[in-house]
Amino acid sequence: MKRLNRDQLAARVARDIPEGAYVNLGIGLPTQVANHLPEEREIFLHSENGLLGMGPAPAKGEEDEDLINAGKQPVTLLAGGAYFHHGDSFAMMRGGHLDICVLGAFQVSAEGDLANWHTGEPDAIPAVGGAMDLAIGARRVFVMMEHVTKKGEAKIVQRCTYPLTAMKCVDRIYTDLAVIDVTPRGLEVLEMVEGLDFDELQRLTAVPLVKRKETAGS
Amino acid sequence: MIDKTVGSIEAAIADIGDGATIMIGGFGNAGMPAELIDALIARSARDLTIVNNNAGNAESGLAALLKTKRVKKIICSFPRQTDSWVFDGLYRTGELELELVPQGNLACRIEAAGAGLGAIFTPTGYGTSLADGKETREIDGRNYVLELPIHADYAFIKADKGDRWGNLTYRKAARNFGPIMARAARCTIAQVREVVPLGTLDPEVIVTPGIFVKRVVATGKRQ
Numbered sequence: 001m002k003r004l005n006r007d008q009l010a011a012r013v014a015r016d017i018p019e020g021a022y023v024n025l026g027i028g029l030p031t032q033v034a035n036h037l038p039e040e041r042e043i044f045l046h047s048e049n050g051l052l053g054m055g056p057a058p059a060k061g062e063e064d065e066d067l068i069n070a071g072k073q074p075v076t077l078l079a080g081g082a083y084f085h086h087g088d089s090f091a092m093m094r095g096g097h098l099d100i101c102v103l104g105a106f107q108v109s110a111e112g113d114l115a116n117w118h119t120g121e122p123d124a125i126p127a128v129g130g131a132m133d134l135a136i137g138a139r140r141v142f143v144m145m146e147h148v149t150k151k152g153e154a155k156i157v158q159r160c161t162y163p164l165t166a167m168k169c170v171d172r173i174y175t176d177l178a179v180i181d182v183t184p185r186g187l188e189v190l191e192m193v194e195g196l197d198f199d200e201l202q203r204l205t206a207v208p209l210v211k212r213k214e215t216a217g218s
Numbered sequence: 219m220i221d222k223t224v225g226s227i228e229a230a231i232a233d234i235g236d237g238a239t240i241m242i243g244g245f246g247n248a249g250m251p252a253e254l255i256d257a258l259i260a261r262s263a264r265d266l267t268i269v270n271n272n273a274g275n276a277e278s279g280l281a282a283l284l285k286t287k288r289v290k291k292i293i294c295s296f297p298r299q300t301d302s303w304v305f306d307g308l309y310r311t312g313e314l315e316l317e318l319v320p321q322g323n324l325a326c327r328i329e330a331a332g333a334g335l336g337a338i339f340t341p342t343g344y345g346t347s348l349a350d351g352k353e354t355r356e357i358d359g360r361n362y363v364l365e366l367p368i369h370a371d372y373a374f375i376k377a378d379k380g381d382r383w384g385n386l387t388y389r390k391a392a393r394n395f396g397p398i399m400a401r402a403a404r405c406t407i408a409q410v411r412e413v414v415p416l417g418t419l420d421p422e423v424i425v426t427p428g429i430f431v432k433r434v435v436a437t438g439k440r441q
Contacts (some may be wrong), residue, residue: 048321049240052393058381065247066390072246072299083390085397086245087329090322094342118347126273128299131323133342167345200368 003193004176011036013102013144013174017043020098024048024120024134027071029144030102046098046203048130050089051146055080070130091149093130093137100206101138103131105145107160109114110207112182115162128165135166145174147204154206156180156187220381221411223434227257230407230435234258234372239267241328241373241399243278246272246299249392251409252279253374253437258374264288269305269328271321273297273305273394284308293368295321320348321364324439330366332401332430340365373403377426380410381417384423384431393425400430407431411438 004012008027014036017023022045025033031142034056045054048070055076060216063074064116073125077083092098117131135141146153156173171179179191179199187209192201202209224230231254234240235359244250259282266289273294274281283289283302292314297305308314319327320342332336343349353364354395375396377386388396388406398407408426413436 047391049248050394053417064390066249066392068246068248068391073247083388083393085393086325086395087398089394090325090434094322094326094340125298125302125309126316127296128298128320128348130346132323132346135324136341151228165348166342172267180394215388 001177001200002193004193006032009174009176012144012179014038016142017041017100018092019043022046022097024093024098024101024138026101026103026134027129028104030104031069031071033102046089046092047075047091048089048134049083050086051075051077051081052084052092053078054060055081057152075181076092081169090127090130090133093133096139098134100140100142101134102142102144103134105143106147106162107155107157108143108170108173108182109160110156111156112158112168114141114165114170115160117167118163120163135169135172140171140173142174143170143173144174147177154204157206161180168184177204180209188212222384222428222432223380223382223436227253227409227435227437228260230254230409230433231257231261231372232265234261236263237265238263238371239269239369241269241370241395242393242397242405243373243396244270244272245391245394246275247279247397248390249376249388249394250279250397251374253323253408254374254409257277257285259286262288265290267291267293267322269293269324269370269399271295271300271324273302273316275299276301277304279292279303284314287313287419289314291315291317293317293319293324293326295319318348324368325395326370326393327365328398328402331369332398335367336367337364339363368402370399370403371405373399373406375400375406375431377408377410378429379412380408380415380434381414381419381428382434383416384408384428384434385419386410386426386431387419387423389427397426400426405432407433407435409435409437414438
């Protein structure tokens, strides 16, 4: 099968972000989605530290210490962009004004519970940032992650064993193997990578998957 | 004549004593009031509680303050960073208490204090370990956690321009927690790049009105 690399996964998520969407891309892998947004679409990128209309990284030498993203890397502001304080920024999240957020994950449960902020190990230093606010606040929550861990363990699970970020919040899961919707009828497979069949995908997933309605029985 | 400007950074913080709760603006280094923090390090106040989004980077600013071991507790959302070794060490040895708060709850608890609210019901954190033991309520079919306001004795704010009445403007994303912390503290101290004559700031672009600010101190030029 042809597993997606991280760049291809970011490109796949970017395809589903429509013109006019207000979007927050989480720290880490989700940040790469910005590199793949089609130039002809106007998409508003939100950064939790008080930016809307966030642009790409500045040219070398043009960095401004007062203009950074949530990952504290230098960014730019597009024409039409705006600055605001933290109260406004988190009202945008919590108040349901963001159309989409894209987050990484340790685990996602069959019901769409998300675990992405803390491993829960005793010596780990916890840090949550805006993850919990994004997960409960954005109208649609996209998760992007490897389908299984480096050790081959399933990351899509019946119940999360890592500490939860939020309950029943994930709408869609993009992995290096498949695109899966969290629906009332279960985890519905929308797409699989070339050379992968449903039974093999099911074998790599700890909870029962269902085929997309249109293709059911095919 | 009302003049909230103070001649020196040292004078601006001279009354801060043991046990004070201090909000410090900034998100990482953007908006961090480094000169005010350095002045606080030079004083002897101990048993401090600090409210900030992070817990310091590398060896300067907030990290340097933590290193003095005069901070007993930090309330923040994201202490762990690649260069947060000062915090990491103090946390692991139990020398620094951490209250970890989701960033939006940190913001709205600060806002609640400034707005005079007794508490807020927030959906953030419901069903997670950060809501353990807290009161919850279902309102219109959605679950919320009761969170209490965070008040402070002082707020350290980095603004761009200020005038003698305490009106402030900010620069780019250095604004972040400044305007909401300014409202939540009993005594807000703003370090500004530039003090400008009264009437120079366009009333349409003043972000923090002077009522929320007690002291203004210039770190750059003074007109």
